[in-house]
Amino acid sequence: ALDIGHDLGRVVLNARSFEREQRLVAELRAIDSYKGRLIATVSHELKNPLTAVLGHVEVLEDLVQDMPPELARSVGPSVATIGRGAHRMTRVVEDLLLLARVGDPDRPVVPTRVDVGSVVADVLALLAYALDEKGLDVVVEAPRRPVVAMAEAEEIERLVTNLVSNACKYTPAGGTITLCLAVEGHEVVLECTDTGLGISEADQAQLFQEFFRSTNPVALAEPGTGLGLNIVHRIAVRHGGRTEVESRLGEGSTFRVRLPAAC
Numbered sequence: 001a002l003d004i005g006h007d008l009g010r011v012v013l014n015a016r017s018f019e020r021e022q023r024l025v026a027e028l029r030a031i032d033s034y035k036g037r038l039i040a041t042v043s044h045e046l047k048n049p050l051t052a053v054l055g056h057v058e059v060l061e062d063l064v065q066d067m068p069p070e071l072a073r074s075v076g077p078s079v080a081t082i083g084r085g086a087h088r089m090t091r092v093v094e095d096l097l098l099l100a101r102v103g104d105p106d107r108p109v110v111p112t113r114v115d116v117g118s119v120v121a122d123v124l125a126l127l128a129y130a131l132d133e134k135g136l137d138v139v140v141e142a143p144r145r146p147v148v149a150m151a152e153a154e155e156i157e158r159l160v161t162n163l164v165s166n167a168c169k170y171t172p173a174g175g176t177i178t179l180c181l182a183v184e185g186h187e188v189v190l191e192c193t194d195t196g197l198g199i200s201e202a203d204q205a206q207l208f209q210e211f212f213r214s215t216n217p218v219a220l221a222e223p224g225t226g227l228g229l230n231i232v233h234r235i236a237v238r239h240g241g242r243t244e245v246e247s248r249l250g251e252g253s254t255f256r257v258r259l260p261a262a263c
């Protein structure tokens, strides 16, 4: 026989737990939005004084050039240290500003047709000095026809920059970085493969989280904020795409990003 009382009771209980979950989701959203606004405000406030510091460092660097050699030897290293610190802080602040921007649900993607091959070429030109200095070979594999995604060009440029600069940072001299572009069905697939340090399975599971840095001491020796891959992941996801990683410790890594292709 149908136990109406019992079934009604379950319905009421389910409705209550659904309500509780909805409340929890709303609270978590509010906390996340507060965190985003806090990061954006603090980063903004830090950016202006940092720009001023960098400007003054440039003035000091010029002055050091004109100083008598003995004075320049004692003042020069301090000016260089301040300059390096200010540049590093600027990178962190810029990463935080971008993180807040790509994590803001009120700022959706405004997609246009983006030639991903051109973006890759631009990024490689910008990073040519660092890649060359480290003695890394770069190979680009792409079809003859342009590979076009529906995306925000500036964000795709940042995504490619983060992947290539990581490959550069975490690949010992003499290694190779391969950038591979393809269209698979409705997706643009971008792969960045390196012959570098590789990433343990335990680290791979946390790689795309904010502020995650590997436990590998060789990787930790490189400067970083642990924000680069989180930004890559957020950009891919807000475009309706996704990120994947394949890696073996000591052999190298492949980062793959899938984005919506333009028709």
Ligand code: ADP
Binding pocket: 162, 166, 167, 170, 171, 194, 196, 197, 198, 199, 207, 212, 213, 214, 215, 216, 219, 220, 223, 224, 225, 226, 227, 228, 229, 230, 253
């Ligand atoms: P960052 O490089 O600033 O530490 P990321 O978010 O870009 O931050 O990367 C997180 C961590 O993932 C890095 O600290 C590094 O240990 C690891 N990692 C990223 N890219 C690579 C790569 N191509 N090869 C090996 N390890 C990598």
